[in-house]
Amino acid sequence: xxxxxxxxxATNHYLYYPDEENIPPYLAYGFRPIFLLLAPYxxxxxxxxxxxxxxxxNIPFMNNxxxxxxxxxxxxxxxAGVMAFLTTGLPELFPGMIPFVGKRLKYVMLLWIxxxxxxxxxxxxxxxxxxxxxxxxxxxxxxFAKDVVLDKxxxxxxxxYALVVLFIIESWFFASMAGFATTDPMAILKAALGAIVIxxxxxxxxxxxxxxxELMEDKEIDDIYISRPPLTxxxxxxxxxFTAVEFFYPENSVLGWIGLASGTAILAITSDYNLKDKFILxxxxxxxxxxxxxxxxLGYALMGWNILLxxxxxxxSFRHFITAGGLGLAYLMVMITIGWIHTGRHLTSNIYTHxxxxxxxxxxxxxxxxxxxxxxxMQLYFxxxxxxxxxxxxxxxxxxxxxLTPRADGIKG
Numbered sequence: 001x002x003x004x005x006x007x008x009x010a011t012n013h014y015l016y017y018p019d020e021e022n023i024p025p026y027l028a029y030g031f032r033p034i035f036l037l038l039a040p041y042x043x044x045x046x047x048x049x050x051x052x053x054x055x056x057x058n059i060p061f062m063n064n065x066x067x068x069x070x071x072x073x074x075x076x077x078x079x080a081g082v083m084a085f086l087t088t089g090l091p092e093l094f095p096g097m098i099p100f101v102g103k104r105l106k107y108v109m110l111l112w113i114x115x116x117x118x119x120x121x122x123x124x125x126x127x128x129x130x131x132x133x134x135x136x137x138x139x140x141x142x143x144f145a146k147d148v149v150l151d152k153x154x155x156x157x158x159x160x161y162a163l164v165v166l167f168i169i170e171s172w173f174f175a176s177m178a179g180f181a182t183t184d185p186m187a188i189l190k191a192a193l194g195a196i197v198i199x200x201x202x203x204x205x206x207x208x209x210x211x212x213x214e215l216m217e218d219k220e221i222d223d224i225y226i227s228r229p230p231l232t233x234x235x236x237x238x239x240x241x242f243t244a245v246e247f248f249y250p251e252n253s254v255l256g257w258i259g260l261a262s263g264t265a266i267l268a269i270t271s272d273y274n275l276k277d278k279f280i281l282x283x284x285x286x287x288x289x290x291x292x293x294x295x296x297x298l299g300y301a302l303m304g305w306n307i308l309l310x311x312x313x314x315x316x317s318f319r320h321f322i323t324a325g326g327l328g329l330a331y332l333m334v335m336i337t338i339g340w341i342h343t344g345r346h347l348t349s350n351i352y353t354h355x356x357x358x359x360x361x362x363x364x365x366x367x368x369x370x371x372x373x374x375x376x377x378m379q380l381y382f383x384x385x386x387x388x389x390x391x392x393x394x395x396x397x398x399x400x401x402x403x404l405t406p407r408a409d410g411i412k413g
Contacts, residue, residue, distance in 0.1 A: 016091070017412045020102040025406050029413040030087020030100050031338045032403045033109045038080045039335070039392040039400075041116065045072065050385030054378050060123055064177075070189045072119055073323060074196060075170055079137045080112060081331045082163070085203055086145055088338055093156060094147050099413060111137055131174040138167045156206075162199040169195055187247055194243025197296065197322060198236050200330045201266075205232055208272070208289055211337045214347050215285050216278075223278040231269045238262040242300065259304020267297040284349035288333055288357050295325030295364060302368070313371035324388060325364035332356060332391055339399040344407035352398050356391035363388035 026032050049069060051057040061068040087105075091097045100108070115133040122130050141163055148160040173188045175181040205227040212225040242258045249255070270293050273286055280286050299321030306315050336356070340347045366384035370377050407413060 016098050018098060018101055023102045026404055027102050027105050028406070029342065030105060031084040031342060033105060034080050034084040034087075034112075035335055035339065035395075036400065036403050037109065037113070038077070038084075038331075039395045041080075042077070042392045043389040045076075046385050046389045050382045053385070054382035056382075064185075067177075067185050067189065068119070068122070070186070071173065074189060074192050075134060075166075075173075076116060076119060077327075077331065078166070078196060079115075079134075079141060081334060082141055082199070082203075083108070083112070083144075084338060085207075085334055086141065086159075088342055089206065090145070090147065097147060100144065101413070108137075108140060111140065127174065127178050131171075131178070135167065135171060135174070138163065138170060142167060158202050159199065162195060162202060165195050166192065166199065187250075191243055191247050193319070193322065194239055194246075196327065197239050200292075200296075200327060201232055201236055201239070201269075203334075204289070204292065204330065205229075207334060207337060210341070211285055211289065211333070211347065212273075212280070214341060215283060216280065218346050219283070221278050221280065223275045223280075225272070225275065225280075227269075227272055231265075231272065235262070235265040235269055238265040239300070253307060256304045256307035259300045259302075259307060261304075263297040263299075263301030263304065266293050266300065269293050284353065285337075285347060288329070288336075288353070291357060291361060292326055292329045292333065295321050295329060295361070296327075299323075299326060299368070317368055317370050320368045321364055324367055324384075325360065328360050328364070328388065329357065332360060332395075335395060335399070339395075339402060342407075342413070343399075343402040344409035344411060345402070352394050356394050359387050359390040359394075 026036055048057070048059070052059055052065065052069075059065065087100045091099045111133065115130070115137050118125050118130040118133045142160070145160045145163055148156045169188060169192045172181060172183065173185055173192070176183050176185045176188060208227045209225065215221075216223060216225065238258065238261050242255065242262045245252060245255050245258055270290050273281055273290060281290070299318055302318035302321060303315050306313050306318060336353060337347065363384045366380050366387065370380050373380060402408075
């Protein structure tokens with residue numbers, strides 16, 4: 001009887017699984033095709049960028065290589081990560097919501113693929129086609145998340161609102177690149193980064209609640225982890241303020257102090273891991289999640305420090321602590337956590353998960369600290385890109401067999 005109750009509880013959010021027949025395992029739930037495509041894409045694209053920045057190959061990208069590189073690292077990867085998070089999490093958060101699987105899921109993945117192809121061939125196809133495919137992907141995500149926004153209790157509405165803001169910013173970017181807006185496109189992308197960090201902070205509250213409590217349950221730790229909203233809200237406010245001041249008053253030295261404050265506010269979120277009765281900071285997954293905040297906080301703090309010094313170093317190198325480090329780890333942890341739990345397995349740490357996180361951190365320090373080792377900049381550009389791809393090579397090795405087969409516990413999805 002107990003096992004039956006546990007099984008029923010475990011399948012609550014699968015009670016509305018579609019009746020579509022002959023759904024292959026790789027289309028059985030939203031995260032499966034996303035991770036199967038995203039990991040190889042991250043490897044391929046980062047190797048290509050490594051070749052570009054080290055001078056081995058030349059890709060013109062409408063004579064704006066840096067701008068389009070930043071765009072792809074933000075808006076190319078983001079929709080896939082958000083889609084994995086939403087298509088997996090929303091059926092759990094809103095019982096009765098039908099999971100997105102099968103043919104419908106395949107068509108959305110084709111839309112994301114079309115967006116990536118239109119990006120890499122933008123010199124041939126033009127900015128308008130890239131805009132249509134990439135904006136259409138965000139529109140679909142917003143439509144899929146409409147239940148979040150329309151929820152009367154507004155429990156997770158902030159995620160939906162963040163997606164709307166990102167759609168506006170991406171539309172603004174394409175308008176600038178097409179000549180319909182006069183705003184500096186790099187300034188728009190910096191604003192986009194701030195919005196994405198806010199979205200990640202909002203999502204991490206949910207990921208922490210699931211991953212840390214799942215971990216403690218498996219370890220039979222008699223305590224509960226609670227992600228406190230005030231700490232996250234303070235960090236969001238600080239990041240939003242930094243983003244606004246950098247956009248409107250980029251030369252104002254007060255931006256330096258706001259950068260330090262943002263770093264401190266983000267780092268303060270880690271105090272949630274200090275539980276009342278149990279010490280969990282020695283648990284691998286807590287360390288992994290902890291590092292997301294540490295890397296993001298380092299990025300804002302180093303930028304703030306650099307501004308207060310009069311910007312003697314390249315501030316955009318320090319920004320890589322946020323992008324390659326914070327965002328990179330956030331995407332990786334979503335992939336790992338969902339890859340274990342939602343294929344019917346226990347959250348597991350091993351040498352592979354340790355190495356995945358280590359390589360992201362190592363590559364980030366190699367890229368972010370280039371201003372202090374300029375004589376080795378070409379080598380660091382190349383090898384940091386290569387090392388950053390290694391976690392996703394390991395992800396393929398460990399998780400692809402899970403993603404291509406039915407759940408281990410026999411549940412659909």
